[in-house]
Ligand code: SF4
């Protein structure tokens with residue numbers, strides 16, 4: 001099939017950037033979206049032009065490195081998949097496809113479609129961990145009984161891959177879904193109790209300091225999250241925060 | 247920073263304060279619609295209730311200032327929230343799909359602005375004349391020159407102007423849209439999202455539609471009947 005691509009090109013973080021049109025013929029419906037971009041880049045390099053820079057790593061939906069706002073939706077038109085697992089069969093011959101970076105003040109563009117998501121790392125450093133002394137006689141985590149319901153909820157929260165689609169989808173560029181998933185995965189487990197209050201307070205403080213917006217419960221994040229992280233996690237984060245403050 | 251400013255300057259703290267002021271306003275609105283509905287059932291009962299609300303010191307000097315504070319807070323904090331949320335995305339998307347969230351939830355600012363414009367009209371219509379009569383002219387009797395209770399007459403008189411009725415209808419439709427998102431959303435903000443959530447949404451949606459509808463009914467009722 002033939003596609004018209006409208007792609008955000010920006011040389012570096014200082015450059016103003018603009019949308020540039022590209023024509024691509026012979027796109028196979030079996031290609032993944034990133035493979036389609038590989039084909040485009042091949043052609044650009046062949047013509048001596050600068051290839052389009054985009055993020056990717058595992059290409060199997062587990063690392064959270066790929067991003068892209070495709071036709072106004074993070075990770076494109078399909079639901080519950082990352083860009084690397086999106087296939088061209090979701091598009092039609094003759095389509096125009098807008099490809100933009102995830103937009104947020106806290107995610108500055110590095111080049112073309114690559115944004116700097118280290119704000120997420122700094123939020124994690126503020127509390128997204130548990131401290132365990134590895135003295136050699138640490139208790140086996142599997143020996144601690146955990147209610148199945150809580151274990152399932154914690155595991156669901158832990159499937160967040162930190163891709164940032166929630167931020168990209170939100171009209172407020174809020175990172176609440178991400179932070180709530182990271183806080184929830186520990187708040188529900190015995191291992192997370194020691195640092196529970198500090199964690200909620202510090203991660204929220206870091207989230208605010210990074211310049212993300214505040215959640216207004218539109219639910220766009222949940223609709224676009226490739227891992228189906230639920231809004232109930234945001235309610236839990238609100239409880240955790242309130243509990244820590246009171 | 248102190249505990250208070252630390253908590254209520256954070257994104258979640260501000261949202262919780264928004265939700266609390268909203269819940270207070272929701273209760274007030276229910277009281278308001280109940281009193282107004284009396285005007286449809288019985289002019290005398292409406293006069294009595296209005297006179298009580300207008301002269302009871304507890305209502306006037308405790309509840310009224312709290313109400314004004316809540317209204318002002320809700321607007322100011324709402325605008326501040328919107329401003330900082332806009333700043334969180336300085337470069338907009340060339341292509342934006344809005345299908346992932348409801349119109350109401352994405353446009354609380356539009357419905358809020360219409361409600362603000364309505365409140366200005368509403369204050370000029372009722373509140374300013376009330377305050378002038380009672381506290382500037384010092385007439386606490388609640389009576390007209392002819393010696394009748396004045397509240398019902400004043401209400402009916404306001405709804406003789408069709409433009410005002412139209413303005414009321416538009417404002418209350420927007421209020422319904424605002425409440426459809428805002429009321430249930432305040433529970434999520436307070437951390438309530440559990441097995442009761444589907445029921446909470448039904449109740450809050452019913453409130454969001456019925457209460458504005460009754461206000462609209464009252465305005466049209468008096469327009470047609472007098
Ligand atoms: S919550 Fe979902 S959308 Fe947000 S970072 Fe995690 S996986 Fe990505």
Ligand code: FES
Pocket residue numbers: 055056057058059060061062063064065066082083084085
């Ligand atoms: S490249 Fe790893 S999730 Fe897409």
